[in-house]
Amino acid sequence: VVVRLGGEVSDVTNLSMAREGRRSIFPIFERSDSPNVQALVHNYACDGSVSVTGVEEPIIPIYWNCRNGRYGRKDSWRGMRIPPHWLFDVALTSRGVRKGRPDKLLILEADATGGESDSLSLRRTTSAELDLDLYEVAQGFHNLEQCVDAPPCSFDTIRVLLVDAEMLVRKGGGYAVEADGYVRALALADVVVDARAPLVFAMTKWLESKSTGFDETKSKLFSRKTLQPIILETPNEEWFESIRAELSALGYEVISFVEALERYGKDGAIEKPMFVYENSIADTVHTIKRLEDQNFARDDMVCALFPHHSDETNDEASETKYATICSTDIYSQLLLWVRRQALQGRSPSNIQKRLDESLGDILLGKQEEIGCV
Secondary structure, eight states: OEEEEEESOOHHHHHHHHHHOTTTEEEEESOTTSHHHHHHHHHHTTOOOBOTTSSOBOOOOSOEEOOTTOTTOGGGGTTOOBOGGGSEEOOOOTTSOOTTOOSEEEEEEEEOOOOSTTTTSOOOOBGGGOSSOHHHHHHHHHHHHTTBSSOGGGOEEEEEEEEOTTOEEEEGGGEEEEHHHHHHHTTOOSEEEESSHHHHHHHHHHHHHTOSSOOTTSOSOOOGGGSEEEEEEOSOHHHHHHHHHHHHTTTEEEEOHHHHHHHHHHHHHTTSOEEEOOSSHHHHHHHHHHHHHTTSOOGGGEEEEESSOOHHHHHTGGGSOSEEEEHHHHHHHHHHHHHHHHHTTOOHHHHHHHHHHOHHHHHTTOSOSOOOO
């Protein structure tokens, strides 16, 4: 069973539980009265007892409640018990040995991403914006290890953190450091899954598929005249500016729908790739429908940006032909990939190296699943 810190809200945790089974993920949330947690209770309250080992076990709670700011307090974890059968069996390495390491693994994960609605804005966040901050993550990981009902020498632990790697961690004296370097320097987690890089990859990958005669191998130092124009329809100025800044460095000129009409006319604008990113999934789906009904956009040139997963994502968008990018789908995929690598016997340092160097291949499913280091 994976134990995951979810802060107040964690859509990727809800998605993981729905896809992998709620008995595979044990979440820790800060508020029992939040709609996020109440939805889990509604969905899984009658889930019955657990037989992970084939033997009837006591019912696993749907979640654990740890209030904001109390992750370091012992009384927050009183009664919390991680039984031995929650530990994972780790495969032998390719050479048939574990190099003296235990063959049991405790998997701890934390979702330290920001708010739900702006996850695809690509804006650089600060640690003050998180409801689950790095202090709480580190303290939660530490205390959860103490809850394992097994000798410490009998199992390994891997601590996986989903966070914006370039998030600024503010320090006194006017200093700020990036989260990735801060986490690695203080060993707050074993593997850092960047929350921004995979979204940038997904967006540029779709844009490349719509590119016409554009040389993506050119230098990133483009003039305005050589940037490939793309349309972003969004009501949020901050989202617009952050996406424009990020994609401009990669060779794209982000313009608004109104500017596209002024510059290219209706017939020209409909030929440009368009991202639609509204305040909600329902708004995004509706906007695309209206644009297409009025012949301002075509399915094959539109990509919807969904900041979280919901039934609307499947029910409404699946009936259309336009592309979709959902941040929580991507995060769930990457967390599952890290978990599988760990269970194949790979070390955290090797997993991190693969994430840093081969993110695109991982997202495209090109990473081999053999050969452990």
